[in-house]
Amino acid sequence: METVPPIVKFTSLQKRYGVGPVILDAINLTVAPHDFISFIGPSGCGKSTILKLVSGLSPGSTGELTVMGVKPREARDRQAFIFQDATLLPWLTAQLNVELPLRLRGRPEAERQTIARKMLELVGLAKVADYYPRQLSGGMKMRVSIARALTLAPQLLLLDEPFGALDEMTRNRLNEELLAVRAVAPFTALFVTHSVSEAVFLSNRIVVMAANPGSLHAEVAIDFPYPRRPELRGHPDFQAKVNEVTRLLHEVEIPPSS
Amino acid sequence: METVPPIVKFTSLQKRYGVGPVILDAINLTVAPHDFISFIGPSGCGKSTILKLVSGLSPGSTGELTVMGVKPREARDRQAFIFQDATLLPWLTAQLNVELPLRLRGRPEAERQTIARKMLELVGLAKVADYYPRQLSGGMKMRVSIARALTLAPQLLLLDEPFGALDEMTRNRLNEELLAVRAVAPFTALFVTHSVSEAVFLSNRIVVMAANPGSLHAEVAIDFPYPRRPELRGHPDFQAKVNEVTRLLHEVEIPPSS
Amino acid sequence: MKKSFSVSTWLLPAVSGLIFIGLWYSVRVVSGLQSWILPTPGEIMAAAVHEHTRLLAAAGHTALGALGGFLLAAILGFFTSLLLGLSKSLRASLYPWLLMLQMTPVIVLTPIIMLWAGPGMPGIITITWLISYFPIVANLTQGLLSTDMNHVALFRMCNANRWQEVLLLRVPAALPYYLAGLRIAATLAPIGAIFGEYMVGNASGGTGGLGFLVYSYNTQIKIPALFATALTSCLLGFVFVAAVAWLNWALLHKWHDSFERADH
Amino acid sequence: MKKSFSVSTWLLPAVSGLIFIGLWYSVRVVSGLQSWILPTPGEIMAAAVHEHTRLLAAAGHTALGALGGFLLAAILGFFTSLLLGLSKSLRASLYPWLLMLQMTPVIVLTPIIMLWAGPGMPGIITITWLISYFPIVANLTQGLLSTDMNHVALFRMCNANRWQEVLLLRVPAALPYYLAGLRIAATLAPIGAIFGEYMVGNASGGTGGLGFLVYSYNTQIKIPALFATALTSCLLGFVFVAAVAWLNWALLHKWHDSFERADH
């Protein structure tokens, strides 16, 4: 790890929005190439904010943050972001929404269409390719948004609760598809989720966050080898990791006072 | 059950959007007073559509649907709906968003403020009462939306994945709070979720839905007595019910073809 | 606005039209006004029929000026707004001068317009453009600035350049604003052309456009004919407004919330 | 537009102003135009200084008419749009007649305005109102119809009546549209008042406002003074536009996407 330059490096980072309270404090984290890191923690602790910082959408207040050795904004061409909301353009069909990032990079139309269709098939939505967003269900919109991010084959993928609105089977299947995509076109992932078992299944590292102000409470290494098979979920070691993370989570989650 | 008039009654209901394909077919369901029914099923199978039908926001195509003996629209004053999206008004603070339904019913300001504050405390957001929606995290927005629906003390509550964006502890706590609210001011609930254990914990009936077209696949009665304690989650009978529902779910969830 | 071509689009205005005409007649009767102040709809129609050759010829002339000015405003307004929406500094440097152009009384500019655009149609089109340009710019610019920040974040993440952000995101999102601007411009174009005819028009044989007729009927106190001219100008305007309404429907009905979803 | 009172709001227009003035001078030099067609900024300023007492007095008079007409348009426009936004049938029955009112050349209505509103200030205010009314109505109505359908569903579920839906949901959501309409109206109000002074101001001592000065300098071929009058009218307009910009900031900056979040 010492020789490879880190993909993302937080050094004593602090974040406030404007002159508001401290949202994230003393964040120190080094993400190595091909890490799949899950962030898990109470609602409002700053998980989305971490991803916004890495993407350069929101600046840090003090401390330092580099992405692939440069400022976050400068590394955007190698990143993709799946937002917490689907953020589809209402005037484009599902297909055209998925094509959008390729269009923005000037890829030829035929290539765009092929890739977009493949991705829509991956998330099980090929049939509704011509629907407008307002004709899609909540989970379908989120899946279009996932398909869109995957078209870019990014080096660094930021995922903000992408599977939160999905039923368990679709979710599991997409978990597996995500790892399959990653096996073919490897990427580093920063992943926000509320599902501990999802985090354990996908990640090699899990960061448990505490709130008020948001900070990194503990890190758990998950060293099951990739590729991971669905059967892993039934394995006792898997359950043990789930229990460990859950326990850590219970440490930070003091019931929100008011 | 034969003597009490049903709260909601679907009779051979079919639904299409405009001239599109059949979304829901042959829905027959009778909801008794104080039922807590969870709907669970694959993404896009029509769960949200069921709630929209009951609320009268969307009309059925053929068949019949009555709510409290009348047309859905006419029973609106006794319903509240927690949408799949938070649907907060961006120009109102969290507090004022929560007050909105009371304001629309012409309740006096002092009463509105007290109730809204109480509900914000319930969902753990009293501290951010003065924030505008764009300053809130995804989970916080959803909690504001939950607080808003509860202010009305409705007879029939429609909940569309209200806890999907929340971490497990917050989710569990809100599950318990919801049942506590219900113990004091009883309501009938139609609840959409992707979490089987949440469904088992909250409901007395679980409806498993199939897709293409959406239909009611099976129903599972959950007869643990209310009030339900958090410890229930550890009980083997609880786990058995979770397994039963999961098995039913696997029956309907053929991996989406495309 | 919602279902574009339903019965109510025609029936209700007709009913309200009857009420309106009834009111008109009763105002005449009650107030004791005479024909040379407020002619009745009947008198106006009679004048319209009587003068119809002149009115039609004049309407054709005015339509040309109005159309030219309107298209110029729609196109230049679009590109100006793009520039304004593209960057804050461009906006800060250009907007005040645009405002000045809009706020300078046309009469002050007339000699310059005559000199540079020339009298007759070029001048008329220039004046029509001047009059209908700013509502389009003001609206579209506001629209371009009102884009959903989450969508902007999406484009930033795709490393979209400023032009892509404007053309593929801000412009489609601002279409309802642009169309509202076009609708205003559509109503301004015919009166702009009439005004232009008055300011810089050029008529051999006294039959320029409606602007000429307005002033000529006015001096000759042919008040019913004057109102008939106004009616003709309104009809011309309706053609423009209808064209914009159609465009609005064509561009928005599939996705925009101002058109109700199929059934929701 | 975004950070309302930053340096760039003042510095950049100043720089672009210098460029603009430079261009102006060079047009004069290159085209060989003379002072009485296109006076230089210097000549205009000199005329403005020389005539400043008359200009100020006239501006005061015109400001009154413009303000009256603008406020009337803002208020009546608001309520008209509410009616139009409230129901589809009201919209279908009223909109065509509103369009006709907007599209009828003012000169045709002048005698009626003189009769009912009276000459002088009431007439001036009426004409200013007529000119700045429709952009507000067109915009706000479009805004009221563009409300997010999910929010409408929320209100329906709360059993809100039509009025609550309009006042508590559609109106706040349409504020950016209303403000864009007000911005257009703000630029139209001073020229509307000048036009009004021209049309009906005279009958009771119309030697008061900028409209009269425009006439007077025009016949006396005092072209620099004429441009100084136009400049005064622009400055008046800027006051209106600035007031609307302030209102825009006050009403929207906390929540609307046209104002960037504190830091996001």
Add this chain to the structure above:
Amino acid sequence: GQKTPAAAASGAALVKVRFQTDWFPQPEHGGYYQALAKGYYAAEGLDVAILPGGPNAQVMSSVAVGRADLGMTNGDDVIVAVARGVPIKMVAAEMQRDAQGILFHAEHPIRSLQDLQGKTIMAGAGSTWIEVVRQKLGVKFNLIPLVGDLARFVNNPEFVQQCFVTNEPYFVGQRGVSVGALLIANETYEPYRVMFAGQTFLTQHPDVVAKFVRASLRGWVDYLTGDPAPANKLLAAKRSDLTPEFMAYSIKAMNDYQLVLGNAAKGERVGLLTAARLTKQIALLQEIGVLDKPVAVNEVATFEFIPAQP
């Protein structure tokens, strides 16, 4: 307007009269202001308010609907208005011939209306004289509408535009351009400028009309032959842009063209309206199609207020 003068007539108080002029205050209204300044109205027991006009002054409808009691404007406009049912009537001439003229550059002179052949003229659309020139003289020319500006005229030596001979030539001359002006009025077409009253007012208060006409004409004679200073002072107070030089120019032009006082050789005198000239006028208007039905002279004018030969 019916309420105004009736009651006061008997008592010591002055009778209020509202007089609507057709333009911003200017020397062409000098006679009325002179009558006001020198107390001629007061001497007749009248308290006259002179209402200024301007472009689009709507003089005739103001009087017809009773916003003013009397007014002044071009004579053939009154004929046309009466024919269209506007309830007004001429009561005296203000000018024996209208002051409208053709303004031209001295290097391209217009000596007669025939010289307009083939030219482009800036003139008021719908003006009667245009139809006369076209139809009676067979002169063809191109028309562009009259706006308020003279810049184009100054700029273009071939430019020709409608003007008031008492007015525009002065300002253009001020710019160092040498110009000439041709009075439009001629044997074929010679409209008056007139004072007129509303029908109702006329029937109810003929005495007031008589007094008004008398005092006004006295004012006019005094203004044009005596010292115009009192009226000019009032005018300058109303309009800061009126210079003494300009007012002197206007007065001189009114005298040179014999507009108000008339050409005694032709039997004209101040205030005179003749049935013969009006009849000819009406026939002409009908012939060129401005009037679509005939109108009788006594519907258009009353001659009872015109002072007898002095």
